[in-house]
Amino acid sequence: MSNPVRNIRILPFWVIITLILLLLQSGDIFAQSPYKGNAWNKVSQLIPGRIECECYDQGGEGVAYHDSDPVNNGSGKLNPANGSFLNEFRMAEGVDISFTKPNEIDNNPFNLVEPQMGRLYVGWTVPGEWINYSVQVKKSGFYSIGLMYTASGDGGIALDLDGKPLTGEMKISSTRNEKEPIAWRQWHHWNKIDSLTVVELKKGQHLLTLKTVSNGNMNYDFLDFKLVKK
Ligand SMILES: [Ca+2]
Numbered sequence: 053m054s055n056p057v058r059n060i061r062i063l064p065f066w067v068i069i070t071l072i073l074l075l076l077q078s079g080d081i082f083a084q085s086p087y088k089g090n091a092w093n094k095v096s097q098l099i100p101g102r103i104e105c106e107c108y109d110q111g112g113e114g115v116a117y118h119d120s121d122p123v124n125n126g127s128g129k130l131n132p133a134n135g136s137f138l139n140e141f142r143m144a145e146g147v148d149i150s151f152t153k154p155n156e157i158d159n160n161p162f163n164l165v166e167p168q169m170g171r172l173y174v175g176w177t178v179p180g181e182w183i184n185y186s187v188q189v190k191k192s193g194f195y196s197i198g199l200m201y202t203a204s205g206d207g208g209i210a211l212d213l214d215g216k217p218l219t220g221e222m223k224i225s226s227t228r229n230e231k232e233p234i235a236w237r238q239w240h241h242w243n244k245i246d247s248l249t250v251v252e253l254k255k256g257q258h259l260l261t262l263k264t265v266s267n268g269n270m271n272y273d274f275l276d277f278k279l280v281k282k
Pocket residue numbers: 119120121122123124125146147148
């Protein structure tokens with residue numbers, strides 16, 4: 053006769069083995085976890101259109117972005133917390149954000165393209181950092197990608213779509229000017245590249261990732277996606 057106490061001990065062991073085998077068979081334990089971020093204010097940015105770089109997804113470090121330090125070096129720091137929208141924009145998050153200012157800070161004589169004042173942008177960029185954007189592509193087709201930026205030295209960025217490379221590294225030409233008498237203003241010479249590249253996009257919901265690849269020291273105001281060919 054079998055020992056009933058021993059049978060009770062054996063039963064859970066076989067249940068566990070069966071569950072492990074079922075999990076292995078379904079492949080679930082190896083599947084990539086789904087994206088846990090979501091669009092800023094729950095509204096995807098639209099393509100064709102302008103992707104505002106500071107309106108990156110919600111979800112925090114490692115999900116919606118990777119930043120090299122957890123402090124927002126602009127909102128709440130360079131721009132002290134004072135209750136104003138521009139100074140405090142997303143100040144609890146790691147992505148570093150500031151905004152264009154008058155009095156010859158961002159409207160200086162070394163701009164290649166004049167920026168509007170009071171525009172929020174992502175700054176203090178470092179290679180290896182990335183930012184996610186939930187985007188809605190309204191029409192399938194080929195799109196040019198423009199960028200409003202500053203670059204204190206030649207830099208490089210790349211874009212991924214749905215976790216796969218959309219572009220290779222794209223060179224961002226320096227806006228440094230040796231005639232600039234104010235050292236910190238090398239980070240405030242604005243320029244706009246109308247077409248960094250042309251990419252094919254399919255209609256629908258996508259996840260766009262902006263990656264800082266080389267040099268950093270760039271500020272990103274917005275990306276413009278324009279339909280160039282259906
Ligand atoms: Ca930071």
